[in-house]
Amino acid sequence: MSMSMRAEEIEALAADYQYLYGKRIVVTVGFTASFYFWGGHTPQKRAALADCMEAFEKLYGQHLSWGCEPESWVTLKIKKMPRFQDYMKTLDEDDAVAWYAASGTDDEAANEYSISILTERGWMNGEMSSLRFQLPRKLVFDPAHQQEISTLLHFCQARLDTFHGRAGFGVVLPEQLTEWEPEELDVATRYFTLYAGDDTDQTQAPNGIKSVDYLTFIGDVLCERIGGRIAFEAYCRRHGVAPMRNGNGYIIRAGDLPELAPVADRLPETYVRFNAALRPLRNGNYGSMGSGSIKGELRFDRCTSDLWIRRFDAPNIWPPASFIGLGRSAPGVKPARKLELKSGDTCTRYGRYRDPDDDADDEDARCVVLQEGDLAPYRLKLGPHGEFLGRESVAWELHGEL
Secondary structure, eight states: OOHHHHHHHHHHTHHHHOEEETTEEEEEEEEEEEEEESOTTSHHHHHHHHHHHHHHHHHHGGGOOEEEOTTTOOEEEGGGSOOHHHHHHTOOTTSOOEEEEEOSSOTTSOOSOEEEEEOOOTTOSSOOEEEEEEEOGGGGGOHHHHHHHHHHHHHHHHHTTOSEEEEEEEEEOOSSOGGGHHHHHHHHTTBTTOBOOGGGHHHHGGGOBSOOOSEEEEEHHHHTTTTSHHHHHHHHHHTTOOOEEETTEEEEEOSSSOOOOBTTSOOOHHHHHHHHHHGGGBOSOOOOSSOOOSSSOOOOOHHHHHHHHTTTTSTTSSSOSOSTTOOSSOOOBOOSSOOEEETTSBOOSOEEEEOTTOOSOTTTSOEEEEOTTOBOOOEEEEOTTOOEEEEEOOEEEEEEEO
C-alpha cells in the first residue's frame, strides 16, 4: 500500500472516528506523543523542558493561538501568555511547571496542535513529570514533515532522559476532556492501534508502560526490570524486535508509519510481537483510564481498561463482545493453589502476578501480567525522584488467572 493510499484511507474513515457537537469537533484522531521522566523539579530538567518547548515552537509555534494561564488555568490568547522560559524563572523547586497551549479558536474543541507539561514538585515522592504534544495526523504522511517530527521525538526522548513514553495515532479530545470520555471509549472499540486514555497515564507512569504504540520509548532504568541493557536487547531480539539506541534509552518502532488497524481486521502482527517483548515492563494493575460514570454512561473503568491494555496479548480480548455483565474490577480467576514466579524465571501460566512485598490493597498493589514463556521481571529500587538504586528479585505470586 502506498503512503498516499494509506493517508487517503485513514481520512476516508473520519466519519467513524470523528465526533461533532454542533459544528465543533470534540473527538478525533491525531498524532500524539507522551514522555514521562523524573526530576521535573530540578534546574537541569527544567532547562531540558525549555529546550524541548523551543524545539516544538520553532516548528509549530505559529499554530498555537491560546493557552491556559498557569496559575488560574483561565484561557488566554497566546499573545497574553507569558513566555515559557520567563514563566519557569518565577518558580522554585516546590512549584509544579503547569503549561498548556493549543491551536484553534475554541478551547472546547479537539484542536490539531497542542503541547502540555506537568512536573512533579520537589517535596513529592514517587511522582513523575510529563511532556505531551499533538499534531495533525496528515503531517506524518507528508515527506516534508516526517523528518522534522522524527527529529523532535528523538530530541525530546534524549533531552528529558525519558523513563518511558510513546507516540502514534491517539484519541484527541478538548483540554477539558471528561465530558467526552464515553466517546473516547466508543472510538477505542473500533481500532486496535489507536492509543486511548493518555490523560491518566502520568499517575501510573512509575509502574511501567501501559501499552506499546507506533513508537515506544524505553529508558535504561526501566530496562533494569529485564536485567539491564544487554539483557533487554537480547530479550527484544528473541521476539524479533530491534530496539534503536537513542540517548539513555531505546526507541522501538512498529513500521514506517502509524496505523489505525480496524478491529474488523486481525491483530497487527508487529504490535503483537512488540507487546510480547515489552510485556514484562508493562504495568499489570493500571486501574481505570476513565473517571466515574455520572448517569450510567459507559466510560473506561478498571475492567475495560485492563481489557484494552491486554488487547495485543491474544485475539478476542478487545473489544468485549458485550459491555453487559462485565465486572468493574480487573478480570482474573483466583488460582486454586499458590504459584510463585521468581524474577528471571519463565512464566508457565497466563495471569496477573502480585508483588508480595507491596502492602497496598489488592486493587492498588504492584502487579505484572505475564503469559507462558515471558520472563518474570525484577523490581526497581528507586529514590524519591527516580534515582536508580538497584534492582531486586521478587517472588511474584499468581493473583488471578487470565
